Amino acid sequence: MKKDITSSEDVQWMVNRFYDKVKEDKLLAFIFTDVMKVNWQKYLPVMYAFWENALFYTGGYEGNALKKHICINMHIPLQKKYFKRWLLLFNKTVDEYFVGEKATLAKQRAYSIATIIQIKLKEIPVK
Numbered sequence: 414m415k416k417d418i419t420s421s422e423d424v425q426w427m428v429n430r431f432y433d434k435v436k437e438d439k440l441l442a443f444i445f446t447d448v449m450k451v452n453w454q455k456y457l458p459v460m461y462a463f464w465e466n467a468l469f470y471t472g473g474y475e476g477n478a479l480k481k482h483i484c485i486n487m488h489i490p491l492q493k494k495y496f497k498r499w500l501l502l503f504n505k506t507v508d509e510y511f512v513g514e515k516a517t518l519a520k521q522r523a524y525s526i527a528t529i530i531q532i533k534l535k536e537i538p539v540k
Contacts, residue, residue, distance in 0.1 A: 417513025421465055427519070428460045431506040440498045448489050467522045468515050482530045483537060491534060496527045 418424060432453070435441050445451045459476060466474040485491060503523045507516050 415510060415512040418468060418507075418511050418515040418519060421461070423511070424464045424468065425457075425461050427506060427510065428457060428464055430510065431503055432457065432460070434502045434506060435499075438498065438502060441495060441502070444485065444489065444495065449485060464519070467526075468518055478526065479530060479533055482534065486534050486537070491531075493531065496531055500524060500527055 418427060435445060459474070462471075462473040463476065463478070465471045482491060500523055504520050507519050511519075
């Protein structure tokens with residue numbers, strides 16, 4: 414039976430399941446493995462803090478998601494198809510395991526974040 418996202422443990426579960434999908438995805442995996450060369454032991458706790466802050470306003474995330482995406486975009490253009498797939502996998506993960514107010518909020522925040530980052534990336538002049 415599904416429940417809402419109510420705790421740090423739930424956020425970690427969601428983030429872990431989501432990135433399990435990303436690591437296997439034919440369209441997205443290379444961005445994380447080849448372009449970003451993600452150290453998952455360091456990256457996942459940052460994502461836990463990001464999503465805990467996004468859902469529970471914990472103040473625990475101190476990074477700059479836009480800046481990170483600008484850096485990635487300098488190595489590989491982050492096309493709309495990547496954001497679309499990221500959202501698809503994120504929503505699928507949330508829907509698989511959770512239902513409720515925070516689950517809906519997570520999907521709304523993901524959509525907003527993806528939209529804002531795409532808009533901001535278009536504003537940066539190409540050299």
